[in-house]
Amino acid sequence: MKHPQSEEENAKHVGAPMTGMVVNVKVTAGDKVSKNDPLLIMEAMKMEATVYAEHDGIIGQILGKAKDSVEARDLLIIYK
Template identity: 45%
Template sequence: VRCQAFGDVDEKGMVTVFFELNGQPRRVKVPDRAHGASAAKARRKAEPGNEAHIGAPMPGVVSALAVAAGQAVKAGDVLLSIEAMKMETALHAERDGVVAEVLVKAGDQIDAKDLLIAFG
């Protein structure tokens, strides 16, 4: 095994390491040890009891967004989908309203209770 190079730290605190294994070039993404856990930006948490906040019910990956900031939604409309353990879960609006802010994008890794969408 021979290390060849290190890439730049991405927005999730991961760095690409380029190396050679048995003469074959390889690359892998790993957490950046120089920056520790602080390299990955911590997301705001949804405030308990705040009906304007839509929080993540579980950790996973945002698989699809169905709304954008400024969009009017009705109760029952799909807001986004989360994939966790090969299962996809859709989050629905609990009431009519206007989306003030969308804090995630498709492909984002999220933790339970992370603030995903805020209503105005």
């Protein structure tokens, strides 16, 4: 499945930082998050990386699900 691309200048978009697989999504739609809260965990070449919130906000939509293979910059989360 092809994911839409995140827009770098759009503060509401959270894109994949690397090509890999989504291992675990730590938030659900409607959750309030603060800067540096973990949003999801990705794995690439047996190394895990956590994607953190870059700012406070409310999660609007989650496009990346556990076990999804994604490319760098694929849109995974959209803030409200």
